[in-house]
Amino acid sequence: MQNTSLKSTATKGIIWTAVDKFAVQFGQFVVSILLARLLLPEDFGLIGMLAIFITFSQIFIESGLGVGLIQRQDNTDIDFSTVFVFNLGVSSFFYILLFFAAPFISNFFNQPQLTNLIRVLGLNLFVIAIAIVQRTKLTIAIDFKSIAKSNVVGMVVGGLFGVLAARNGYGVWALVIQTLFGSMATSVSLWVFSSWSPSIAFSKTSFKSLFGYGSKLLIAGLYAQILNNIYTICLGKFYPAASLGYYTKAKSFADISSGTVVNVVQQATFPVLSSVQFDREKLVSIYSRLIRMSAFFIIPLMTLIALLAKPIVILLLTEKWVSLIPLLQWMVFARIFYPMSALNMNLLNAVGRSDLFLKVDLSKLPLTILAMVITIPLGVKAMIIGHVVTSALAFLINAYLPGKLYCYGPIQQLRDMFPFFVATIGMAISVAFMVFLIDNLVLQLFLGTLLGVVTYLFICWLLKLKELTEVWELVLKFKIKVGF
Template structure:
């Protein structure tokens, strides 16, 4: 609960960033940074090498093993930073934008900063020090946003976004070192880490496949429609999918270490899986549904009238985010049970589905690409439950029925809020508030059904359980 509260503050900061920087910068600026962040995202998967999850999931971890993992992550960060520095020229040649050279070379330093941070943060997660993690994240987001706004006001253009990335990584490192309170000793062969590398490699392969699949749409839009179109597409994508993923990711920091501890208690483990889907599905699904129904006033308020072309993309991304959220609990199961190789094989199929959907959609323009992004998780959610049921005991029926209930409620919320926005011919803020009120009222009506009242009790019980865990820790 503390993690969720802190993440709420981070989301407010991100929304403030969207509102402010979207009015100070251009779609071209965002398009340039989006290209570079794709490269950084691929490198970050290798830089982490799955060793964060490996060290968190391990039943036992000695100080020597922790120190060795620190130096491995740092060394990988140095290598990747060097590689990215020299990749600047070929990337610029491919995209045809000279500004990319300096951007890529400056942002290459983030690999070193993040490599130094990795094991400090992993040890905080392992110790369930969620207060410290949340405080560090909020401080980093605040400093980064303040730096970017100041630079944008001074006319720095896309360099404001570059500064935002550098400032965020720097503060994350400083905060993790201060909170961690340990100094790594030199690498020693006496402390065996092969099992961590083996687990990490499988996770790297799975995450790389997943990330590559998720960036197919960005690469297609950049290659076929240019950086300005990419900026429009990427801004709507970031506003929806990245914002809500910022809630899911910190929840993984809580769920994975907790589920790893109870993995031998099947009943308790399954209870966490069911409750996790309900918490994610309703907790994120209702806000997502409201944004989908009220995309028009949301874009006018958050981005400004010059971004109104983003409305249909946002609605499709809302649907994609909801369905991927329902499937996200499966990722917790894979990692907490140490099923790295099985996750890799599943990711191969999932990425194949996404590539096929997005590629087919691209023949119908940018909107077709967004439709492909929406269709993929519709198919992958069903596959995820079936795949997991074949390799580990999970409550299949409860997950299926719970997912359908969540989809039914959120679809109703979207329709009610959208129809309300069409009926209200008034100012943008009044339209937004009326749509939110009507959508929430539509959600409350479902409580007349016993099955939804049971879900509500399950959700309240999950919240109380998290509060008790926080107090006892």
């Protein structure tokens, strides 16, 4: 692939992935606000109790095989059919398992209504499984435009049915309805846009080859989800459902911004990085630019959310969510290094080193266990503060191996991020001063956002940061070259 062609493909992929993620996240953000105003924190807490079981099942259904198809580059139709059959078989197994385990899950959390909730919500496993290969095919083709359209359709349909259900008094079931209808609409759209039709063929040879790569990602995914959700389990078990509701809402708010950046760079750049995995110079060039561009967006964004947490929560979610404010302020800082950490891990997958991916992930286990032991007895806020500390240390660990392999480790990455921290500090001072002077929450939110953006971009311009120019060029390319 020629340099210009690769750059054009990567740029267009990033643009359409950004459209996808930001449009979907914005839509989901609006829907979540409407649902939060109509429902109670306890409703979100009940769904949060089920999240780990659904997420675990989805990891087994995927088993890293989709990522293996993207990374391998020379797939045959039998490879795709093998993954399709595997996805359907495993989704059936886990739904049956969840169906019969539902009463035990309900008893564990002492919430009787969880039995029916998980039996209905578990149907989402089938809905997701039937479209995994279609999404993978579109990703390999770098057809993020079709993926974007599918995701937007799912967000709109799910949001519409969820809000209607909440307005008609369905309570926690509105969240189940939103999930199921959204997933169904997305899966149908992916089938429409993908030209691939499955067969019932299954190749043991193909499966062994793909699973050899994907098994490490499966183990890493299970390990990561255990660590991510152990807090949810403990909160659901030992604290009121409302406490878990506040925690999950703080996490979802933080992930709307940080998680969106991660999804954009991972989905759009993984096939591109895989295609240049044997060209060291080009690989490092793309990789380092992604680190800087992620920092350009995420560091000021998370800081601004923390500064304006009070007007955001009270104006958007109402006073009944006021306990969320300090949790949100800490949670966004726990996510500030998340995109850069994910990029470091994504690089290992792109070059086919899923074994190193697993080793790096497992090396963080003692750190996480220590944080859990110290903070879980102290309450929700202490747990999130523990997230802040462990996420910063996790970034250093995640960047270590890429540093050894490509001479672009944590020190070099932090050096590249330093100007963005400087610009963010200048922005934070101006916004904090404005919030101190103005008591009106509406003005705080409006003027704080405007002042923060203008101040940050102005300081970046003074520092002559090239990322500012690159972002402007991306905007112009999107206007001129990309048609909807």
